[in-house]
Amino acid sequence: MKSFLPAFKARFVEAQKSFGNVPGTIRLVWAADPKTTATLGAITVVSAMLPVAQAYVAKLIIDSVLASIDHQLTVDIAARAIWPYLAVEFVLFAFGSFLSLLRRLAEQVLEQRAGHRITEEIIQKALRLPLPYFEDSQFYDGMQKARREAEYKALGIINNVFSFAQNTMTLFSFLFILVAMNPWIAVVLFSATIPSFAVQTRYSKLKFRLQSWRAPEARMMTYLEQVLTLDSTVKEVKLFGLGAELLDRFRQMFRKIFNEDMQLARKRLGLSFLWGLLSTISFYVCYAWIIYLAVLRKITVGDMTLYLAAVRQSQGSFQGLLDNVSRLYENGLFMDNLFSFLQIPEARVGGVLAYAPVTGRAGIRLDHVYFKYANSTDWAVEDVSLEIRPGEKFALVGENGSGKTTLIKLLTALYEPVQGSIWLNDVNVSEMNPGEVSRWIGVIFQDYVKYQLTLGENVGFGNVGRLREAERILSALDNAGANDLMRSLPQGLDSVLGHQFKGGRELSGGQWQRIALARAFMRDAPVLILDEPTSALDAESEYEIFKRFKALTEGKTAILISHRFSTVRIADRIGVMEKGRLIELGTHDELVKLGGRYATLFEMQAQGYR
Numbered sequence: 001m002k003s004f005l006p007a008f009k010a011r012f013v014e015a016q017k018s019f020g021n022v023p024g025t026i027r028l029v030w031a032a033d034p035k036t037t038a039t040l041g042a043i044t045v046v047s048a049m050l051p052v053a054q055a056y057v058a059k060l061i062i063d064s065v066l067a068s069i070d071h072q073l074t075v076d077i078a079a080r081a082i083w084p085y086l087a088v089e090f091v092l093f094a095f096g097s098f099l100s101l102l103r104r105l106a107e108q109v110l111e112q113r114a115g116h117r118i119t120e121e122i123i124q125k126a127l128r129l130p131l132p133y134f135e136d137s138q139f140y141d142g143m144q145k146a147r148r149e150a151e152y153k154a155l156g157i158i159n160n161v162f163s164f165a166q167n168t169m170t171l172f173s174f175l176f177i178l179v180a181m182n183p184w185i186a187v188v189l190f191s192a193t194i195p196s197f198a199v200q201t202r203y204s205k206l207k208f209r210l211q212s213w214r215a216p217e218a219r220m221m222t223y224l225e226q227v228l229t230l231d232s233t234v235k236e237v238k239l240f241g242l243g244a245e246l247l248d249r250f251r252q253m254f255r256k257i258f259n260e261d262m263q264l265a266r267k268r269l270g271l272s273f274l275w276g277l278l279s280t281i282s283f284y285v286c287y288a289w290i291i292y293l294a295v296l297r298k299i300t301v302g303d304m305t306l307y308l309a310a311v312r313q314s315q316g317s318f319q320g321l322l323d324n325v326s327r328l329y330e331n332g333l334f335m336d337n338l339f340s341f342l343q344i345p346e347a348r349v350g351g352v353l354a355y356a357p358v359t360g361r362a363g364i365r366l367d368h369v370y371f372k373y374a375n376s377t378d379w380a381v382e383d384v385s386l387e388i389r390p391g392e393k394f395a396l397v398g399e400n401g402s403g404k405t406t407l408i409k410l411l412t413a414l415y416e417p418v419q420g421s422i423w424l425n426d427v428n429v430s431e432m433n434p435g436e437v438s439r440w441i442g443v444i445f446q447d448y449v450k451y452q453l454t455l456g457e458n459v460g461f462g463n464v465g466r467l468r469e470a471e472r473i474l475s476a477l478d479n480a481g482a483n484d485l486m487r488s489l490p491q492g493l494d495s496v497l498g499h500q501f502k503g504g505r506e507l508s509g510g511q512w513q514r515i516a517l518a519r520a521f522m523r524d525a526p527v528l529i530l531d532e533p534t535s536a537l538d539a540e541s542e543y544e545i546f547k548r549f550k551a552l553t554e555g556k557t558a559i560l561i562s563h564r565f566s567t568v569r570i571a572d573r574i575g576v577m578e579k580g581r582l583i584e585l586g587t588h589d590e591l592v593k594l595g596g597r598y599a600t601l602f603e604m605q606a607q608g609y610r
Contacts, residue, residue: 020332024339025332029158032114033109036113037158040107040110043099043102047096047103048169050092050096054089054092057085057088058089058302060302061089063301064085065082066300068081107159114154121342122143122146122341125344125346128346130415132415136375140219146342154335154338228243291304361555361556362527363387363388363424363426364386364387364388364422364557366420366421366423369383369384369417369421370417370418371417371418372418379580382581384407384581385582389557390557393570393572394560394572394573394575395560395573395575396559396577397568397598399601402577402580403579404531405445405561406580408445408529410422411559413429413432441529442520442521442522442523443520444530444531446531448513450498454494454495455492456470456494458515458519459515462518462520470493473493476518479552480517480518481517482514482518489505526556527556528556528558530562550570558571568588569588573585574587574588576597
């Protein structure tokens with residue numbers, strides 16, 4: 001008894017949680033398309049009444065035929081008595097067929113609308129979440145669970161709810177007929193279906209747990225498929241002959257998932273058949289009893305037809321009702337993945353501060369800033385204090401992993417410091433809305449995005465409010481030295497870039513980087529941050545851009561990250577990062593004279609040009 005109670009309590013809590021997702025799902029689908037949802041509900045109510053009406057009309061037809069035979073009526077008189085019932089039965093069946101087609105259409109519309117709504121909800125949630133979530137594998141597993149089959153499960157819950165209502169109404173309609181005939185028939189029929197329901201519920205839970213456990217494997221299969229098919233990776237796959245190896249891994253994961261599914265399906269099929277057989281036996285016992293009553297002339301042949309229909313429909317409705325409950329339970333478990341994802345704590349809202357328009361210069365101050373990544377014991381940024389004056393050109397150098405890019409992400413409010421504070425014009429960044437911060441800071445990261453869209457959109461995305469201002473886009477392209485590139489494209493700003501879509505033009509790495517630079521120049525922000533902005537450019541192109549760098553950033557505060565010392569020496573001051581700490585600070589000449597880390601790195605790079 002002691003071991004039973006915890007297990008029962010756990011199952012009760014799980015069922016409560018699963019069915020608790022039903023109201024939220026109904027609200028979500030209703031919000032997606034209220035008219036179609038209401039139409040599906042109306043179809044359900046009408047469809048629930050049809051079986052009883054059809055069974056009763058069938059009884060009237062049979063009784064009329066038998067009465068005509070008993071009274072030896074002429075064909076004309078018998079026909080006049082029977083044709084109205086046949087006409088009613090035809091209308092009922094035709095109307096039922098129409099409702100079935102209408103239901104299918106409504107389900108198709110609702111499936112697409114609900115699927116789109118759920119995808120939008122997931123995307124909007126992802127947009128509101130802070131960046132560290134996207135660097136956590138468990139977060140991606142959660143998003144995979146939320147996205148997988150969510151739209152189908154949401155529509156499944158709506159259909160289950162409507163079917164539950166329909167089966168309940170149909171069941172109670174026939175229940176009066178069965179109880180009037182013999183209450184024990186109802187007891188036998190309904191009791192025989194309960195074991196099958198228990199089996200379905202148990203295996204619904206097992207299926208949910210199985211699919212939840214293997215979310216990482218499903219995500220790995222998606223990743224392998226992308227590696228084997230995307231243009232950004234297929235070159236190396238072919239060059240190193242990785243295709244067979246990666247495809248074999250893909251197949252092995254599929255076989256593992258397939259075998260697990262088939263094993264579960266076989267067990268479910270076997271037990272469902274055995275307990276379903278009990279349900280079938282109970283039906284035929286009741287069937288034989290009704291025929292026996294008809295043979296004894298205790299009921300008419302029409303009554304027999306009505307009772308047989310009542311037995312068949314009642315057991316089917318009750319079994320369907322329990323099946324609806326089982327499917328609601330299963331779908332509710334899957335929808336819990338979606339609702340759990342949508343309830344992840346979001347980024348700070350901020351914005352309580354009435355901030356001035358983006359005008360003039362901007363200074364930045366960091367006070368003892370610390371930051372570490374999730375599941376890491378080491379500081380990525382440790383005790384960094386720094387003041388960058390308005391209009392100053394500041395450079396950051398250091399080896400890979402020294403914390404330079406992490407520091408930039410802290411400045412742009414993509415990360416929040418674990419300790420310390422960051423100030424923008426004497427305003428604490430933590431008190432500002434992240435969108436407000438982005439209006440003050442324009443940035444290009446070294447892992448910039450290559451949008452498979454038009455040239456104008458690739459540049460205009462740097463300032464989406466001015467996306468359709470051609471003159472502004474052309475000016476940004478000129479600042480990035482990309483005018484020749486634009487003139488070489490057949491449709492100018494309307495030319496599609498990349499080759500994922502028809503008519504697209506693939507660019508070299510240096511050309512893509514010029515476009516990313518133009519995107520940064522597109523934003524008329526007081527602060528401009530360039531993270532390795534010329535790494536893919538040749539020496540001549542780099543020289544041309546940085547020859548104009550001070551002019552292009554006149555009046556702006558500029559922060560530059562680069563491994564090339566020929567680039568960073570143009571900065572007013574240079575900061576040296578090592579293992580998350582700011583270890584040196586000064587002008588190029590000051591740091592060379594200091595003879596520290598900067599001088600060492602500068603000398604090592606200079607030797608390569610001698």
